[in-house]
Amino acid sequence: MASYEKLFDTLGLRTWCDAGATGGPMTLSELVSKAGGKTAEGEAIPFPSLDVLHKACGAFPRTRDMTAGLERFFLDVKDPIKVVLDPLTQPLSWALRNSIEVMQSLPWWAAIIILVAIAQFAGRRVGVTLFVLASFLGLAFIDHFGYAMETLAIILVCTVICVLIGVPIGIAMSRSNTLERWLTPVLDMLQTLPTFVYLIPLIFLFSVTEPKLYGIAIILYAIVPSIRLTNLGIRLVDGDVLEAADAFGMTSRQKLLRVQLPLALPNIMAGINQTIMLSLSMVVIASLVSAPGLGTLVLRGINKLELGVGLVAGLGIVVLAIVLDRVSRAALQRVNKMHQPGA
Amino acid sequence: MTESFVSIRNLYKIFGTNSMAMISRAKAGMHKADMLKEFGHVLGLRDINIEIKKGEITVIMGLSGSGKSTLIRHLNRLIDPTSGEVFVNGTDILKLDRRQLLHLRRTQMSMVFQKFALLPHETVLRNAGMPCSVRGEDGKKTEETARNWLHRVGLSGAEALYPHQLSGGMQQRVGLARALTSNSEVMLMDEAYSALDPLIRSSMQDLLLELQNDLQKTVVFITHDLDEALKIADHLVILKDGEIVQQGEPQYILLNPADPYIEDFVGDINRARVLRVRSIMTEVTTDDDGLEILDGDENLELAILRASGEADKTFAVHSDGMRVGTLRMTEVLKALVPAARRSATTKEGP
Numbered sequence: 001m002a003s004y005e006k007l008f009d010t011l012g013l014r015t016w017c018d019a020g021a022t023g024g025p026m027t028l029s030e031l032v033s034k035a036g037g038k039t040a041e042g043e044a045i046p047f048p049s050l051d052v053l054h055k056a057c058g059a060f061p062r063t064r065d066m067t068a069g070l071e072r073f074f075l076d077v078k079d080p081i082k083v084v085l086d087p088l089t090q091p092l093s094w095a096l097r098n099s100i101e102v103m104q105s106l107p108w109w110a111a112i113i114i115l116v117a118i119a120q121f122a123g124r125r126v127g128v129t130l131f132v133l134a135s136f137l138g139l140a141f142i143d144h145f146g147y148a149m150e151t152l153a154i155i156l157v158c159t160v161i162c163v164l165i166g167v168p169i170g171i172a173m174s175r176s177n178t179l180e181r182w183l184t185p186v187l188d189m190l191q192t193l194p195t196f197v198y199l200i201p202l203i204f205l206f207s208v209t210e211p212k213l214y215g216i217a218i219i220l221y222a223i224v225p226s227i228r229l230t231n232l233g234i235r236l237v238d239g240d241v242l243e244a245a246d247a248f249g250m251t252s253r254q255k256l257l258r259v260q261l262p263l264a265l266p267n268i269m270a271g272i273n274q275t276i277m278l279s280l281s282m283v284v285i286a287s288l289v290s291a292p293g294l295g296t297l298v299l300r301g302i303n304k305l306e307l308g309v310g311l312v313a314g315l316g317i318v319v320l321a322i323v324l325d326r327v328s329r330a331a332l333q334r335v336n337k338m339h340q341p342g343a
Numbered sequence: 344m345t346e347s348f349v350s351i352r353n354l355y356k357i358f359g360t361n362s363m364a365m366i367s368r369a370k371a372g373m374h375k376a377d378m379l380k381e382f383g384h385v386l387g388l389r390d391i392n393i394e395i396k397k398g399e400i401t402v403i404m405g406l407s408g409s410g411k412s413t414l415i416r417h418l419n420r421l422i423d424p425t426s427g428e429v430f431v432n433g434t435d436i437l438k439l440d441r442r443q444l445l446h447l448r449r450t451q452m453s454m455v456f457q458k459f460a461l462l463p464h465e466t467v468l469r470n471a472g473m474p475c476s477v478r479g480e481d482g483k484k485t486e487e488t489a490r491n492w493l494h495r496v497g498l499s500g501a502e503a504l505y506p507h508q509l510s511g512g513m514q515q516r517v518g519l520a521r522a523l524t525s526n527s528e529v530m531l532m533d534e535a536y537s538a539l540d541p542l543i544r545s546s547m548q549d550l551l552l553e554l555q556n557d558l559q560k561t562v563v564f565i566t567h568d569l570d571e572a573l574k575i576a577d578h579l580v581i582l583k584d585g586e587i588v589q590q591g592e593p594q595y596i597l598l599n600p601a602d603p604y605i606e607d608f609v610g611d612i613n614r615a616r617v618l619r620v621r622s623i624m625t626e627v628t629t630d631d632d633g634l635e636i637l638d639g640d641e642n643l644e645l646a647i648l649r650a651s652g653e654a655d656k657t658f659a660v661h662s663d664g665m666r667v668g669t670l671r672m673t674e675v676l677k678a679l680v681p682a683a684r685r686s687a688t689t690k691e692g693p
């Protein structure tokens with residue numbers, strides 16, 4: 001350690017170091033060494049980390065000061081950010097709260113009828129519809145229906161918002177190569193970051209009691225495929241058909257509505273299917289920040305070591321995942337068939 | 344008597360990042376291969392001048408890569424020229440703004456594509472009605488118009504089908520109906536029949552000629568097939584490496600090829616079937632001299648048949664019941680040999 005002190009001395013920075021010295025409480029390792037314990041002191045040349053440099057020269061902050069500084073920075077900018085973000089995201093809280101409430105207030109038979117009707121309408125496949133019916137009856141039989149409805153309500157709201165925001169972004173991205181170049185790394189990052197990392201800045205910004213906290217986390221994570229596949233789908237539209245649209249004098253709006261979106265629909269639907277599945281995986285993790293539903297039961301299983309509760313809830317999530325996947329896939333196949341039944 | 348409806352004047356198109364700088368080189372006479380090698384720019388079109396007459400079928404012919412598609416796309420400005428002018432019905436279309444251009448494409452030009460380019464998710468009826476619905480016209484009337492044209496191209500009963508349920512030939516009939524529904528004066532056909540089987544292609548050519556007989560549209564037809572070109576062309580333009588090698592009446596080009604490239608091109612053609620009597624007769628208007636009568640629009644095959652082996656037979660050529668010329672079988676025999684081979688033999692001959 002002495003080596004670094006000497007270094008600062010020879011560089012003639014001693015006065016600068018002492019002037020900038022900040023007192024503050026000792027770090028844990030300092031306490032330990034004071035108490036007579038042995039630390040890494042013995043090493044000849046320790047790695048010049050912030051803590052080590054601080055000891056040699058008071059002007060350097062300790063790592064602890066650095067993280068505390070970051071926290072202070074976040075707390076400082078939090079209020080101005082909230083001023084902008086709060087009104088923007090308030091509808092999300094409202095939508096989540098209400099849809100959960102509506103789902104809960106429906107009598108069980110009405111909820112099942114509605115869900116089965118949706119499955120039939122989207123997929124038009126009797127087998128899939130029957131499977132949906134059996135799944136929900138099963139969940140109701142083991143008293144997990146209410147939890148499943150909460151999870152479903154959250155997924156529904158988040159998916160709708162993902163589509164409403166993601167498809168227009170995807171369209172914009174397909175029209176501008178510059179935008180695509182800038183957005184692609186952002187989307188890559190959103191998709192590769194471990195899901196827990198999302199939650200940290202969000203917890204700073206919003207209180208844990210607000211539904212939008214988990215709503216935003218889910219949307220950020222699940223929106224990526226909607227954007228990506230809309231962009232891809234539109235870029236893959238047959239150039240000859242687009243040329244025909246131009247030749248007959250379509251405006252770019254007519255082209256979008258009559259050529260690009262319909263021809264990109266199979267890809268867009270594939271994106272929505274992925275968005276639904278990602279919402280489900282995130283809603284389970286979001287139970288850490290008070291998202292209701294099946295995830296809370298899994299969390300209870302982990303926290304209190306209630307193996308049975310956790311396993312059954314996990315199974316319920318699997319059933320829900322299969323239901324969502326089957327139905328959205330059936331809808332996708334229906335669209336595909338409408339486009340190229342020959343293929 | 345026929346005025347020109349579309350005029351292309353001094354048109355140049357150069358593909359590349361710095362096309363404006365290349366234009367002077369192209370104007371100075373640089374050719375496609377040199378420009379590509381020395382400057383990495385593609386000379387798409389060089390000094391194109393064509394007068395397209397109203398009510399005629401103008402055929403643009405050339406090998407693949409000769410610039411046919413590039414040329415036809417200048418007429419509705421799917422491609423903008425590097426330099427030059429395009430007049431449609433007296434207006435310089437390069438001066439049109441965005442809105443006027445849309446109007447031109449919606450009302451004056453229709454297009455038929457090699458790969459059909461139909462909307463796969465819409466029915467045949469909706470596809471055929473597309474030009475009207477793009478213009479925002481009334482749905483009922485659009486349907487009726489589309490139905491009429493579908494009937495006209497022989498697709499009655501297929502209205503509710505989707506394009507993928509039809510064969511290639513039938514899909515192209517939808518493409519044709521779509522172009523006709525637009526009710527535009529000019530019809531652009533970019534290798535419209537090149538993707539079809541020979542028999543279907545032939546029947547589509549007949550359909551086009553039959554429609555043309557009634558409608559007298561201004562058709563610009565692109566092909567790389569000389570037989571097709573000779574069958575339907577009123578005016579033939581031959582393109583090579585982005586330049587016009589020769590243009591004119593097909594019969595004239597056949598009898599007077601301008602350079603070896605075209606001689607090569609027309610060398611393999613069945614001349615007896617393509618050449619017409621009026622193209623090689625000697626003009627006379629004198630009264631009937633008791634000769635056998637032959638119509639001017641017949642081909643030489645028929646003349647040879649009628650001569651039944653007499654090599655010195657002479658016919659009186661009539662057109663619309665009037666004597667227009669005299670056809671000697673010796674002329675017929677000469678015309679059957681391509682000009683290239685004729686001159687080659689005289690040079691090498693003993």
Ligand SMILES: Nc1ncnc2c1ncn2[C@@H]1O[C@H](COP(=O)(O)OP(=O)(O)O)[C@@H](O)[C@H]1O
Binds near residue numbers: 358359385386409
């Ligand atoms: N967008 C483009 N960029 C660069 N070169 C092009 C482009 N479009 C066409 N070309 C070139 O122009 C020439 C003429 O092409 P094209 O008009 O498609 O020929 P054709 O229709 O007669 O087969 C070709 O050499 C082609 O490679």
Ligand SMILES: [Mg+2]
Binds near residue numbers: 411413534
């Ligand atoms: Mg072409």
